Amino acid sequence: MQSLLPLVLDVGIPLASYYVLRSGFGLGEVAALGWSSVVPALRTVWGLVRGTGVNGLAVLILVVNVVGLALSTMTGDPRLMLAKDGGVSSVIGIAMIVSVFLGKPLMTAGLxxxxxxxxxxxxxxxxxxxxxxxxxxxxxxxxxxxWGTTLLTECAARVIGAYTVPVHTMVWLGTVLTVVAILLAMVVAGGSCAEPMEKMVQAEAERVGGQRDGRAPVDGAGAAAAVPAVTVPAGTGS
Incomplete structure (x- = not known):
């Protein structure tokens, strides 16, 4: 659990607090987005104060919340309100893809x-x-x-569904699309990336650990290098 703490603080708490405030306490969308931004904002400021740099995931959640606040002003059209939910996935997805090309993959913070x-x-x-x-x-x-491609695909599906599927169906289908996208990304990215990387890290740690333990070097065939025996001729000596 300790190893996942950064991901929980940067993503889990802000998202969970938004839904709890909206559904559990009945706050409006603007208020829920504002209060759910507190943790990522504090994490970003704390990182700058300590000189550890900008926390990418925390900043990303802040950007997503700002986009949500801006889109929340668009009211009156129920289909537009459903389509705007895809804006969250699109911002996160685009940010993840761009971060890869910038050489600083965002999901590394959780990986x-x-x-x-x-x-x-x-x-x-x-x-x-x-x-x-x-x-x-x-x-x-x-x-x-x-992860980025999966979330962008989920965004496209949400927007298409918002204008082609009955509103009462899309209300619950949007949540299903999000859950499916997250599970799909976890399975595909986990199996093709996280698991092989975990094995590589384990092997590398064991290799270095073995060297530090002073194990005998091995030759190309994998057998321990033999030390030639020294034979003392008979009859020598004083």
Whole structure:
């Protein structure tokens, strides 16, 4: 659980608080979006104060909330109100894809703690692989690309459905589309990226750990290198 704490703080709490405030406490959309922005705003400010840089996921949630506040002013057309919900997925999806091409994949903030499990040895192995393994870097980028593409597809489906499906059907179907998109991204990105990366990190950590334990080096055939025996001729000596 500790390894997933950054993802929970940056994404889970803001999203959960929005729905709780809207459905549980009956707050308006503007008020719910505003209050759910508190945690990511504090996380962003705290990162700047500590000098650790801008928290990408926290900033992304802030941007999404700002977009939601802007779109919430568009009222009167129920289909437009349904279509605007896709704006959240589109902003997140586009940001994830752009971050890959900028060399700073956004989903790494949640992927790395999951792979390394808070282990110092695995964190070090992650950094070595990131610097030395092209395969590892491709998997890291692909993870965010899969999430971004899936969310953009969900956005397109929401917009199309908002103007083609009956409103009363789209009200619940929109939630189903979101859940399916998240589950699909988890399965595809997890199987093709996260699991192979976890195995690579584990192998790298074990390799370095074995070297530090002082294990005997092995030759190309995998057998321990033998030390030649020294034979003392008989009859020598004083």
């Amino acid at each position: 790395k703690p999951f792979v390394t499990k808070g282990s110092a040895a695995k964190n070090a192995a992650w950094e070595r692989l990131l610097a030395e393994s092209a395969r590892f870097r491709r998997a890291e980028r692909r993870f965010s690309l899969i």
